[in-house]
Amino acid sequence: xxxxxxxxxxxxxxxxxxxxxxxxxxxxxxxxxxxxxxxxxxxxxxxxxxxxxxxxxxxxxxxxxxxxxxxxxxxxxxxxxxxxxxxxxxxxxxxxxxxxxxxxxxxxxxxxxxxxxxxxxxxxxxxxxxxxxxxxxxxxxxxxxxxxxxxxxxxxxxxxxxxxxxxxxxxxxxxxxxxxxxxxxxxxxxxxxxxxxxxxxxxxxxxxxxxxxxxxxxxxxxxxxxxxxxxxxxxxxxxxxxxxxxxxxxxxxxxxxxxxxxxxxxx
Numbered sequence: 001x002x003x004x005x006x007x008x009x010x011x012x013x014x015x016x017x018x019x020x021x022x023x024x025x026x027x028x029x030x031x032x033x034x035x036x037x038x039x040x041x042x043x044x045x046x047x048x049x050x051x052x053x054x055x056x057x058x059x060x061x062x063x064x065x066x067x068x069x070x071x072x073x074x075x076x077x078x079x080x081x082x083x084x085x086x087x088x089x090x091x092x093x094x095x096x097x098x099x100x101x102x103x104x105x106x107x108x109x110x111x112x113x114x115x116x117x118x119x120x121x122x123x124x125x126x127x128x129x130x131x132x133x134x135x136x137x138x139x140x141x142x143x144x145x146x147x148x149x150x151x152x153x154x155x156x157x158x159x160x161x162x163x164x165x166x167x168x169x170x171x172x173x174x175x176x177x178x179x180x181x182x183x184x185x186x187x188x189x190x191x192x193x194x195x196x197x198x199x200x201x202x203x204x205x206x207x208x209x210x211x212x213x214x215x216x217x218x219x220x221x222x223x224x225x226x227x228x229x230x231x232x233x234x235x236x237x238x239x240x241x242x243x244x245x246x247x248x249x250x251x252x253x254x255x256x257x258x259x260x261x262x263x264x265x266x267x
Contacts, residue, residue, distance in 0.1 A: 006146065007139045007196040010153035015189035017157055022164035023182055038173050039245040041166030042229050043252020045221040051256050057214040070212045074219025078122055119228045120174035123167050126220025127188040133213045135195025140203060166252060
């Protein structure tokens with residue numbers, strides 16, 4: 001198999017495998033579990049950002065100050081994006097939209113996030129950035145050495161599984177139907193193939209921007225988790241609900257830590 005073929009195959013395998021496992025979990029959950037699993041999504045996002053993305057990009061960056069600036073710029077960019085999505089939501093539905101009970105998905109019976117789906121689109125955009133950089137990293141590893149490429153691709157696929165489960169749950173929570181959530185997860189997943197192909201033909205140019213692209217990906221995860229999902233969790237104040245939230249956030253962080261530090265300590 002050619003190097004380009006190996007890169008495309010690895011990126012496609014990672015997308016298909018992580019989506020299949022995420023969908024298998026998400027399609028089996030009961031409607032009453034969705035809000036609880038949002039806590040897991042928070043942990044998985046924060047874990048991926050602080051245990052995986054941020055350490056990697058600061059290790060690779062030759063200018064940490066520039067990288068930190070792009071993280072800050074990413075947070076501001078996603079704030080502006082959310083404002084634009086809010087404006088569009090109010091423009092078409094009126095300012096009274098937030099005062100009306102959000103519609104329910106009668107086919108699946110799970111609660112919707114009253115955000116008009118803006119969190120879901122931010123997840124799609126942020127995950128696309130992340131997957132694109134995964135494709136670039138996989139391509140760079142295969143171009144360096146075929147064995148290194150296989151090991152790197154395996155590590156990235158393992159990292160993606162808990163994050164994709166979390167993303168899938170957030171898309172469901174934000175009002176997407178299961179088929180729509182699966183479709184957009186697949187679209188964002190294919191960004192890895194695009195990143196791999198672009199990197200194969202122009203690695204010298206693309207690799208120089210990996211820290212900045214990773215910074216935007218990390219900023220998207222941090223912003224969505226902290227600004228959009230955690231405030232929703234605070235609406236459930238009962239001690240039992242709060243304890244479950246803490247447990248599932250810890251499980252989300254723990255799943256990323258186990259994969260990153262235990263299964264692939266040098267990846």
